[in-house]
Amino acid sequence: MPLDAELARLDATLAHDLLRFGPELLLCLGIVGSLFAKLFRAATRVQLVPFALLLTLVALGLVASDAQDSAVFGGLLRLDSFANFFRVFLLLTAALVLALTRLTGLPDATDSADFVTLLLGGTLGMMLMASANHLIMVFLAIEMASLPSYVLAGFLKGKGRSSEAALKYVVYGAAASGVMLYGISLLVGQLGTAYLPSAAESLGAAFRSGGFSLSLTAGLLFLFVGLGFKLAVLPFQFWLPDVFEGAAAEVGAMLAVASKAAAVGLTLRLLFVLFQHVPIPAVTETVSAALAGVAVLTATLGNVAALVQTNLKRLLAYSTIAHAGYMLMAIACIQRPAAAAVLFYLAGYLPMTLGAFAVVAVLRSLTGSEEIDAARGLLKRSPVLGVCTAVFLFSLLGVPPLAGFAGKFQVFTAVYRTGAFHAAGGHPWLGTLFNVVLAAGVVNTVVSAGYYLKVLKAVALDDPTDETPLGEGVAVRLYLLLLTAAVVVVGVWWDPLTDLTWRAAVGLG
């Protein structure tokens, strides 16, 4: 009986699999714990964020000490070096966002249990997104990451704008995930399996036996619609600015960094695994060309729309759309060196974006405003905050020697090399295409100077409307200085991180 043999095999590896799944189980413990804490009256007055922070750091330590590479739970998840890179990244982001919420006082003691539950739940879903190895896990992980995000967007009590942000997010998000599920159902039926490596073999066989059928093409298209929505690339970017403007800046930081990183991880995994058996010149390059086009349009739209914004959160929202465009330029190459460049870009993106959102959150908690005018004369009112803001903005723009420059340099180099590779490999039009993408990337960077420097001018040159010192706490300064240091270190000292991203990219597919 093959079923018995299969069950015995699953049983034998269960203890080992659960051990490797330990970090995720710790997060589950935190979620259940904070749900139960609501039952006891004494516990409702306790601030739970520090406990969650501790738990996240322990989980981070567990992942960092994990160097194995294997599929667990009968192949549903794949915990390899690629997945581990994202698990570390996501836990680190969750820890930093939790620390930020303590500094800005977003959830008060009565709400902290709910906030912790949602944040840890979302992080758990994102970690599953990065390690999913089965189409149904892909869908479940996306939903696990999305549902808490919808609620977090509406977390500001009694604020009409926050509830509007949550409404828009949930309506668009539910529609996108429904379409994605329908695509997955078509794919599963056509390929006869949902296990990604076998699905890739069926896909290769289907292609060799005379091209893709209509339902296979539709299934793939719908799957990428869902991913495009999570990544917020054109034409599925419309929800992001509204959600970011309505939600609290801390939540915006979580969505901008963690949610986007998880979507990038899942997209890379699906592209590399699903198309590995499809002959290169045909489908892979159609996909490359389509993705490259989407990447250029996304970056351009993000940068042009950001030029006219006056609200800091909305400006940063368009800036994250533009950065997703830059990352998609390298994702479109579908080559391992380019994937490593994307991972490096993400590592630099984490401190600079989180830092920019943290500055907005601090400004809101101290001045009550999130407009650019609130940042006027920040350098005079609080030199530490002003200098940190300037570093984050220069890094987002891509000025050397900061993290943003290092990331952009690696991404653009990867795009250039891909173009040269295709030109030498007998596909001159693809070579030209990637050179156009490279040029578009450089032009976009120049355009983005328009709005980053606008904020910088307000921070450094404009006279403050209110001359009094901002009076932020020492902890806030230390937090921002830590992120600033990370931005500088990633920008100056590339080698260790480059090694790490290479090893992660090799584990891919």
Next chain:
Amino acid sequence: MTELGLTHFLILSAFLFACGLLCIATKRNAVGILMGVELVLNAANINFVAFTRYLPGFRIEGQVFAVLVIVLAAAEAAVALAIILNFYNNRGTVDVDQANDLKG
């Protein structure tokens, strides 16, 4: 009278999917949009269950998928209804065209 085959179920699910998308695109009431999403999810479920019946080697997986999707649809509806209620408490309407404070 021909035997019912996989194709018939796929056509049914495609029809349901189209109805769901149309509902999402045209309804202005947030609860109505949610109903459209449920139609789309159930269209996918019909696919899964039909594949279970007609594809050998997919006997158990399809049914497990269907059960998971049913649970997930319930969770999603719960979250979405809570958010819609929160919006209603702030605005006194569930018309998505009235959600126009955020733009630019």
